[in-house]
Amino acid sequence: MCGIFGAYSPRHEALLEDVYLGLYSLQHRGQESAGVAWINGDGTTKAIKGMGLVHEALDQHDLAMRRTHVAIGHVRYSTTGSSLAANAQPLVASYARGPIGIAHNGNLTNGEAIANYLESRGAIFQSTTDTEVIIHLMAHQAHKPPLEALIDALRRLDGAYSLAVLLKDRLVAARDPWGFRPLVLGRRGDVTYIASESCALDIVGAELIRDVEPGEIIVVDERGVRSLRIPVEPTRRCSCAFEYVYFARPDSIIDGRSVYAVRKELGRLLAKRSPCPEASLVTGMPDSGTLAAMGYAEESGIAYEKAIVRNRYVGRTFIQPTQRVRDLGVRIKLNPVPHLLDDRDVVVVDDSIVRGTTAQHIVNLMRSCGARNVHLRIASPPVRFPCYYGIDTPSSEELAAARTDVEGLERQVGACSLAYLDEDDLIAAIGRDRQSICTACFSGRYLKEKEMDHGLDL
Ligand code: SF4
Structure with missing residues (x-):
C-alpha cells in the first residue's frame, strides 16, 4: 500500500508545499518512507526522499521556499522490494528523451518477468521495486516522445498501478485497466492535482473533479487536461474492496462512494x-x-x-x-x-x-x-x-x-x-456489481490470466 500525489500549475509556484500536505493526509497509506520530486527551473528533475513519516523524511519549510510548475510525491509501504532508502519513491531518472519521475501505488504481477527480461538485455536496476521497470521500458523506446514511450510501457504491465508521472513539461496520471487502486483528479484555481484519495485534495483546498477511470491516462500540461486510454482491451473492472473496509480514510470518496x-x-x-x-x-x-x-x-x-x-x-x-x-x-x-x-x-x-x-x-x-x-x-x-x-x-x-x-x-x-x-x-x-470489485483476499477469486493478458510479448 502506498499513497501518491501530484500537482501541475501553468506558473512556477509553491507546489511542493501542496505535495507535502497531500502526502501528510495520505500518511495512513505508507509510513516507511516519503519523497517528493519536481522539475527544476533548468528542466532537470530533483528529488528529496527519506525514511520514516512525512514530517521525518521531508522538511516542510524547505519545500515551501521552492518553486516549480510540476511536482509529485509518494508515501511508501513496501509490497515489492524491501524497506530501503534506495526503494523510496518517487524514482527519478534522466534518459535520452529527458527527465522522468514516477510515484507508484500498486504491484505489478509481471514486474519480475519484465525485470528479468530487461536485465538479460543489459539493464542495470538501481532499486528492487517493480516500479523501476516502467522507466527501463520507456528508455527502451527512446525513439518515441516520452508520453508515447510511457503509454507503450503501460500497455505491457499486468497488475495494479496507480501512477503519478513527472515529465519535463507535464504531469501524467494513470490507473491500470482494472482499477485496483484508487486515484482522483482535483483542481484549485488553475492548479490541477492527482491523489490516491480525495482527503488529500481537501487538505490543499482543492475540489474533487472525479475519479481517474480504470485504463485512463490523464495528461496535464500547458494545453490543459486531456484524457487518453491505455491501449489494452478492457476485460473487467476490479476495484479493491479492502480500500473501503480498512485502507482508505473515511473522509475519502472512492469511485463515487x-x-x-x-x-x-x-x-x-x-x-x-x-x-x-x-x-x-x-x-x-x-x-x-x-x-x-x-x-x-x-x-x-x-x-x-x-x-x-x-x-x-x-x-x-x-x-x-x-x-x-x-x-x-x-x-x-x-x-x-x-x-x-x-x-x-x-x-x-x-x-x-x-x-x-x-x-x-x-x-x-x-x-x-x-x-x-x-x-x-x-x-x-x-x-x-x-x-x-x-x-x-x-x-x-x-x-x-x-x-x-x-x-x-x-x-x-x-x-x-x-x-x-x-x-x-x-x-x-x-x-x-460483483464483477467490478476485487474480493480475492476473501474469496480466492483472483483475476484469471486471460482477464489480465494484454497479448503483448515483452
Ligand atoms: S480485495 Fe484483497 S486481493 Fe483484492 S486488491 Fe484488495 S486487498 Fe488485494
Missing part, C-alpha cells in the same frame, strides 16, 4: 445478519472498527460506547520493543474503559482479522476489565488469501482464518461468539 458511508453500512448489514440480542453495549476496535460499530449499534438498537481507547501517540519511534513491552502487548496501544464493561455482554466490532493476535488480546483485556461475555463481529469476510495487487498481506499460513474455521478461530481468540460479514453484503455495501 463515501468510505464513511460504506463502513457504516457494513456494520448495519452485519447487525442484520449476525445479531447479538443479549448484548447491552456495542464498541468498535479503534479506529478501523469504529464506523462499522456505529452502524451495528444503529441497526440493532444497542447502545454504542467508545469502550476501547487508542493511544494516539504510539509510533515506532516512541516505544522500543523490549521484552517487557512485548509482554504488555497490545495494551500500550489499546486499553478498555473498565467502568463501561463491568458485568456487561459486549459486542466488539472490528474491520477484519488478519493474524488474530489483536483480537485475542482485546477479548482477554475486556474480560479482565469485567466484561461477562465478549462477542466479536467482523465487518468483512474472513481474510484467507494473500493479495497480489499492492497490499502487503501475510502469506496464507499466517492468516488466522486460513488456518482454521470460524469455530476454531472463535476458540482461539476466546470470544463467546464470532461472526463475519458475508461477501454478498460486502459487495452490497460498496454498491457496485
